[in-house]
Amino acid sequence: MARHHLLVISGSLRKEATNRKLMHEAARHFDPARLTVADLRLPLYDGDLEEAEGIPPEVQTLADQIAAADAVAISCPEYNKGPSGVMKNALDWVSRTESNPWAGKPVAVMSAAGGRAGGERSQMILRSLLVPFQSRLLSGPELHVADSRTQFDDRGRLTSDRYTKTLVTLMDKLRAEVERG
Template sequence: MSELHLLGIGGSLRRASANRGLLRAAQAVLPAGVTMDIAELGDVPFYSSDIGQKPESVKRLLAQIESAQGLVLACPEYNYSIAPALKNALDWASREPDNHLLSGKTVAIVGAGGGMGTSRAQYHLRQVCVYLNLYVLNKPEVFVNAFTGNFDEHGDVLSDTVREQLAAQMQALVQLTKKLL
């Protein structure tokens, strides 16, 4: 395989969020031959089985997930748990027949927040990933404090240390993905 394609899905809808910034920084440090798109979730409605026809925003998200060999999930922490936008994206994808969009895909989890940098939410997300039969990269983990100068006002990563952590994680995700393909 000459080209590997990943999809970044961020749980924050705010354009200047540090978690979206982590996805952009991960995109910038990908190994050669690897590409990553970043999904837009702002117009994706909450999942409901009452919605008959999938909205275009959902069709777009599902097509992006289908075309990716692996996922990078940027996980904000809301009340010690996963942000609703991220969980909703996974919920929509999991409703496809036999969970075929998610089952067997590799995942790296990143997150920026206060104190422990979304560690509680990331561990909760790992539980969800187990149910969805996603293969979560165990190490390296990326937990970033969003309030200690690691990001600028636009959510862009300022820290070389954070970029190095992301580069190591992306390299490990690529290795795991190629091993499982």
């Protein structure tokens, strides 16, 4: 039986993206948990749109999912030395909702990328973008899956013992942070 509610977020929209695979691997190692998968297919942030129509329903859904979760695991790629635009857009939109659903929320960040650094710069920048939200952002262990296209099997499972061990430790720490309250 699920004791906790985990929200997983991929900063990549592609169905077969390695960050989506890593996000699902994180959920598998966090078990047992009720799982919610966030959808970052949101309109681009536009102050005029917000003023005319308010917060879009899909943005409010994301904010509500963050608020309802006991913990959040984010896996974000690195595009042009930083987090994906969809990830930054989601953070910008959620910051405009009435409450701060991130406040006090345990959050684990990880990345997968084609390069040899595995999205390290993206993850560093993403961590700084999360600071204003006052979440309980885990400081580590840092997980940067390098050459990510070769690191998953046909079932979407990590093939490297080193990455798997780091992910298990990260999810154990996230679970412990939830239980710490």
